[in-house]
Amino acid sequence: MRLFINADRVYKTGWEGYDFVINRVFPTENKAVIEKSISGWEWKNIGTVNYTVSGNEMMISISRGMLGLNDKLIDIEFKWNDNMQNEGVMDFYTNGDTAPIGRYAYRHTETTENDTTPVNEPVTVTQLKRNQYSKSVI
Numbered sequence: 132m133r134l135f136i137n138a139d140r141v142y143k144t145g146w147e148g149y150d151f152v153i154n155r156v157f158p159t160e161n162k163a164v165i166e167k168s169i170s171g172w173e174w175k176n177i178g179t180v181n182y183t184v185s186g187n188e189m190m191i192s193i194s195r196g197m198l199g200l201n202d203k204l205i206d207i208e209f210k211w212n213d214n215m216q217n218e219g220v221m222d223f224y225t226n227g228d229t230a231p232i233g234r235y236a237y238r239h240t241e242t243t244e245n246d247t248t249p250v251n252e253p254v255t256v257t258q259l260k261r262n263q264y265s266k267s268v269i
């Protein structure tokens with residue numbers, strides 16, 4: 132299960148806007164590789180992130196620094212993908228599963244008014260396994 136993140140919400144940066152991908156490279160038991168788009172589909176390994184699976188949920192913990200979000204409010208888009216077969220974005224329509232469907236993406240924003248999370252707290256993403264997309268939470 133891959134997680135694509137558009138950390139700057141700029142669609143001209145990254146691959147189809149997605150600046151980071153997690154789990155494109157085969158993970159270890161509790162570490163997943165996070166890669167940053169150098170140019171389009173050219174990815175550079177920038178480290179590993181912790182992940183756990185509990186029941187039908189997968190949790191990934193990503194530091195703000197890895198996403199370039201230290202001292203910034205979070206305003207990201209993200210997308211889950213499983214079993215991608217081709218590098219083209221249209222693959223979201225034809226192979227495997229994506230959440231949300233097609234070219235849509237989830238968006239998470241952080242505000243100063245109601246958010247009491249310390250700025251340097253890691254971002255945790257939860258995703259239910261396939262066909263149970265309604266409970267994706269950051």
Ligand SMILES: [Ca+2]
Pocket residue numbers: 137138139140141142143144145148149150
């Ligand atoms: Ca971007």
